[in-house]
Amino acid sequence: MGAAVTLLAGFAGMAAGMVELSLAAGYLAGSQGQASGPLVPAGLHPAAGTLGLIWGLSLLLWSLLGLHGGRIRFAAPAAAALAASAAVHLMALAVGMKLHLLDAGHLAAFFLALLALGSAAWLRRQGAGPSGGKAADGDTAATPLHAGALLGAAFAAAVVVSAIATPGLAASFAGQHAFPHGGHMVERAIPGHGH
Template sequence: MGALRTAAPFHHPAPPPVSQSHPTVRLVTGIAGFGAASVNLAISSSLFAAGAPGPGIPAAAAVAGLWGAALLAGAVMFLAKDLLMGSRWVRAALAAAAAVHLAALAFPTAATSGLGLTQLSALLLTLMILAALGWLRRQNAGQEGRQQDGGLLQEPAGVRPGRLLLAAFAGAVLVAGITTPGLAASTAGQYAVPHGEHGSLAPGGHHQH
């Protein structure tokens, strides 16, 4: 009787390495959300300060303020619990907001003519968030597809603190470079007290050193 052959053990195919860019991209996306929120709130305050007659401008100011508050809350939820990333409604709302900012740039009115740079900052930050969410969604869909094909889903390894810190710094610098000019061009930025002059008197009765 011939010797029995020992069957070779079955090995699952090794899963492809999971990209460690997910936490860094998520962090930059959240920072961009904070920047977009602040710029939209600046647009709201500028429209309220314009004091234009008619219901259109106050309504637009209220919508901008609500959208800025929603972006702020959404950024917190996104960074804390990774929520809202795959929501179709979130992407649709961001796309609609980008269209509104683009329309405000293309067709300025008397009340919005001075907010061109602020609207541009809001548009760039919104497009930045949309692009990052799309990238994250494709990466997650690719991982789920590999799992359904029979591969083992590999848990992502922890990102090195130095890499995450570098991503936070780079993201903050990028978002600040887009946000700061937009805030400076708003009404709040135009009336902001320069650094070092807080508590000093201006010639109309304000304190001076």
């Protein structure tokens, strides 16, 4: 169970990092279409975008380190940062709801932060690793699974995380300005009819 939850935490952290980067792109591009506009005045969008960029890259790095090593790295600082991130996204959602807007990017980032936080907290409470306890550096390790069970756990974690992340990425500034996937096929099939 610990290895499956480690995969879930890592996948959730990676997806949260990607959603954070897409939200940061909206702020850095000066997009006014985000529900959090009243929360972050237009003059502060570059600062919010820069913070989002740093946080998104940090989440990606944290997740990759955890997945590579099979353990949640920097469990206590990561938990505090994920809780703060969830609180910021919850505030953005509350402001948006007062304006009768629902920002799917902030909603996805909120749920992914909670998913990563909950998974990491569960692993930290279990403290179960290959040696039956916490790692020497304070990280939380998980007992490895057999190959078949690991593949099933990875698939289940990927399905859960992608179901949350995909709508958030699609609704973000980056998702709204992405090239349609079907456009590549049209351009190949009928030259000159692409975008």
